[in-house]
Amino acid sequence: MLNDDQRKIRIAKRAAEEITDGTVVNLGVGIPTLVANYVADKNVYLQSENGILGVGPYPEPGQEDLELINAGRKHVTVLPGASFFDSAESFAQIRGGHIGCTIIGGLQVSETGDLANWLVPGKDVLGVGGAMDLVIGAAKVIIATQHATKSGGAKIIPACTLPLTAKNAVDMIVTEYAVFHFEAGRLILDEITSDTTLEEIAALTTANYTVSPRLKVREVSQDA
Amino acid sequence: MVRIMTATEAVTEIKSGSSIMVGGFGRVGSPEVLLDALAAHDAKDLTIIGNDLGSHNEGVGVILLQDKIKKAIGSFFTPNPDAAKYYREGKIEIELIPQGNFAEAIRAAGAGLGGFLSPVGVGTELAKDHQIFTIKGTEYLLQEPISADYAFVRAKKADTLGNLVYSKSARNFNPIMATAAKVCIAEVDEIVEPGELSPEDIITPFLYVDILVKRGDRPC
Numbered sequence: 038m039l040n041d042d043q044r045k046i047r048i049a050k051r052a053a054e055e056i057t058d059g060t061v062v063n064l065g066v067g068i069p070t071l072v073a074n075y076v077a078d079k080n081v082y083l084q085s086e087n088g089i090l091g092v093g094p095y096p097e098p099g100q101e102d103l104e105l106i107n108a109g110r111k112h113v114t115v116l117p118g119a120s121f122f123d124s125a126e127s128f129a130q131i132r133g134g135h136i137g138c139t140i141i142g143g144l145q146v147s148e149t150g151d152l153a154n155w156l157v158p159g160k161d162v163l164g165v166g167g168a169m170d171l172v173i174g175a176a177k178v179i180i181a182t183q184h185a186t187k188s189g190g191a192k193i194i195p196a197c198t199l200p201l202t203a204k205n206a207v208d209m210i211v212t213e214y215a216v217f218h219f220e221a222g223r224l225i226l227d228e229i230t231s232d233t234t235l236e237e238i239a240a241l242t243t244a245n246y247t248v249s250p251r252l253k254v255r256e257v258s259q260d261a
Numbered sequence: 262m263v264r265i266m267t268a269t270e271a272v273t274e275i276k277s278g279s280s281i282m283v284g285g286f287g288r289v290g291s292p293e294v295l296l297d298a299l300a301a302h303d304a305k306d307l308t309i310i311g312n313d314l315g316s317h318n319e320g321v322g323v324i325l326l327q328d329k330i331k332k333a334i335g336s337f338f339t340p341n342p343d344a345a346k347y348y349r350e351g352k353i354e355i356e357l358i359p360q361g362n363f364a365e366a367i368r369a370a371g372a373g374l375g376g377f378l379s380p381v382g383v384g385t386e387l388a389k390d391h392q393i394f395t396i397k398g399t400e401y402l403l404q405e406p407i408s409a410d411y412a413f414v415r416a417k418k419a420d421t422l423g424n425l426v427y428s429k430s431a432r433n434f435n436p437i438m439a440t441a442a443k444v445c446i447a448e449v450d451e452i453v454e455p456g457e458l459s460p461e462d463i464i465t466p467f468l469y470v471d472i473l474v475k476r477g478d479r480p481c
Binding site for chain 1: 286336337348357361368385435
């Protein structure tokens with residue numbers, strides 16, 4: 038069994054492969070943040086919705102700039118060519134389809150591409166942030182999530198039971214065991230890892246999906 | 262004409278029941294000297310319009326713990342656990358808006374628009390109080406503009422006319438809030454003479470700004 042960190046790293050590495058050279062990307066909090074560690078071989082420009090295009094690595098301890106944070110409220114640096122802008126301009130970039138890709142976490146994804154990722158049942162309705170804007174606006178929406186809940190329940194399901202973030206908004210799902218994409222409103226399984234089987238994926242996935250005739254098996258080890 | 266005064270003087274006319282926009286994303290770009298002055302002022306039943314409510318006993322969070330906030334309008338109140346506590350106890354109303362719709366609603370108010378149509382939020386529970394329109398086959402919700410009595414804005418520098426420049430990610434909601442309130446109060450590190458700020462660098466032209474407050478020595 039993979040531990041939590043191994044799952045997260047595996048998901049982040051696989052999601053990073055979906056980012057093409059030269060893309061502007063907005064990364065959500067959680068697993069998506071880790072994706073930045075695996076794109077060093079490409080020209081990838083990170084947009085942060087609090088008003089930065091060209092976010093750089095985290096600063097060394099003691100080198101933090103108090104006026105420079107990302108949307109996850111972590112201190113960051115900026116790269117040469119970075120720009121700053123206000124929040125309305127930032128979301129115009131997002132809503133206007135100028136962000137090539139967003140990678141964001143998910144609590145549930147439905148078989149029609151609906152996403153629920155902002156509200157846990159029993160919690161108060163107190164924070165939505167930019168999640169709804171990003172999944173509606175970004176050209177490509179990748180959900181980076183563990184395949185099942187902590188208790189083993191399915192997260193890729195026929196219809197979301199949690200409050201929706203957006204309808205029909207998801208393009209791709211990357212988990213520690215599988216990659217799916219949506220095509221004409223249908224969910225297609227494109228890839229599984231070498232340490233699972235189609236039967237195990239089916240057991241963890243209650244959504245209806247089609248196995249791609251070109252299904253890939255991705256060789257993985259416990260640490261990758 | 263812009264007036265230059267202390268933070269205490271700047272907030273003294275704020276009455277109970279007023280609405281106040283507060284710039285900042287977490288602590289970055291938060292007008293902390295003005296919030297300190299508001300904490301020392303007696304106005305209550307305030308409507309606070311801001312992305313968040315600060316953190317526990319920090320930023321706007323101080324005003325919350327003083328029971329002076331009646332309603333908060335914004336997008337992300339989760340980082341302040343007191344917001345959840347006050348909400349559950351019925352001591353505060355919350356209006357939650359997706360962050361981009363929130364920012365654009367403020368911009369719309371400052372730009373004299375009656376609102377705008379956004380695809381964001383359609384089909385979710387945050388759309389429940391909004392009219393839905395279908396334009397060329399896509400559903401949009403009507404987001405009305407958001408304005409306020411006061412805007413508390415944090416900028417890096419001003420000139421004596423009230424032109425403002427910002428610093429890095431401390432810009433965030435500040436420039437749009439400066440446009441959308443009856444009275445815009447800007448807290449700045451430094452005030453210089455007209456001509457010292459490059460016209461190319463000025464983000465908020467002086468016509469939006471009513472009052473300038475110099476921060477003094479408060480650490481950021």
